[in-house]
Amino acid sequence: MVEPIIKIRDLHTQYGDKKVLKGINLDIYPYETFVILGRSGCGKSTLLRHLIGLQKPTQGYIYIKDNNFVTASEKEKNDILKNIGMLFQSSALFNSMTVGDNVALPLREHTPQPDSTIKIMTRMKLGLVGLSGFENFMPAELSGGMKKRAALARALAMDPEILFCDEPSAGLDPIVAVGIDNLILKLKKAFKMTIVVVTHELESVFVIADRIALLHEGEFIFVGTKDEMRRSEVPVVRQFLQRAPDEDDMDKDKFLNSLIGG
């Protein structure tokens, strides 16, 4: 039996009185592409922020390669983070630096390599995502899809074991979005990497995923493979797959009362 690379145990988070995550348990195994699917506001962004250490959960644990991420000290946390790449939804490239410097930054800060080596490594990473020759461009000069690619190159700079992607194809036109999906597939084959993708876009889910989890109101209501998902009888899963809207269950009296503030 393979040990999971990421273990989430009984994870709770609440903002004030609002419970966002209600006791999540999840195992993610090495070298799989795991997609966390969910509607807007279901808590998937919060979960991702816990997984990359930007926010502490109210309760519960996250183990990444057997290191407890929640209770880790600053130094232990940084050691874990060096093994993690993160692709942000907004790309989050440093706008004051060239694309090349963006990719080179983690290498410059965390490796003792001389600058000439780092330059070559930077070019290699940019070549990998199809951006050869763009190292002297500023992020503002790139299109949305190219920014995503550059951000992906930066996330891969340290050859991470785990890559997290937040909505990789959000805000891109369908053709560019498919390009990003294919790129993720290509990278998965090229590197031995565990990829965790958070998204709500069904098209890309069925292209890239090995396993899928559906987060609904702070709980996983489905975890399984693509085929299992297609066959699933869980109502919310069916609703998601059929892209059915919520039923409007507000009755007339309630609506009237809400209008007059009663």
Add this chain to the structure above:
Amino acid sequence: MKKTFEKAGQGFVEFTVHLARISSLSVRSLFWIFIAPFRGKKLRWHLTFVQMVRIGVNSVLIVGIISFCVGLIIAMQAAYQLERFGASIYVADLVGVSMTRELGPLITAIVIAGRSGSAIAAEIGTMKVAEEIDALETMALNPIGYLIVPRTLAMIIVLPCLTVLADLIGITGGFVLAVVNLKLPFIAYFNQTADAILFKDFITGLIKSFFFAIIIAQIGAYQGFSVTGGAEGVGKSTTASVVSSIFLIIFADLLFTMLFYSTL
């Protein structure tokens, strides 16, 4: 009545929270600057130099012009009073001492708070809105070490330098007025100024500017980090950084002047 008290109480609580957070941020940044380097953490000098150019070199002209004008102004005000007693030569003392002890550091700090403190707040605020700060953290880079320390260090180095410049140019301003308008002899004014300014006047000014530098950089950084929302939030924080750092500069100046007045 109850509401007024409630509001005042709330305001006080918010103020205390802000103060506690700024202090905690300052303690951490100063730890990174003065203690961490002795424990094997590198200071990022390349980033610091970039900031020194932005904060320091690029504001030489504006600081120079303003302090020249201020020198002229004090000289005129002093001459207006002193001429009546036939004591015009003491314009040199007044300009020299008030520039080095008080106005050099204060004017420089206010100009830099408006120019560079706001820039720090806007830059860090924009980075926060664009998830760049989050990106830094996920790359295992501490935003304090990477963003605030270089700016604070640059400010601590550059502000006293600019203050020395402002002192000199301000005194020159007074000098120009004395020679051209009051017809005082060049050498007499020079000697009078040299006698009037003591070393301690100069040093107290520099001590002030060291603390002003910390105030400007920390308030700018704090306001930048506390940006919420989008462009509007950045605008609000930038304004707040200028207002609160000028307030704190003047308040700190008052404390230091009281201290130096009673002891030195």
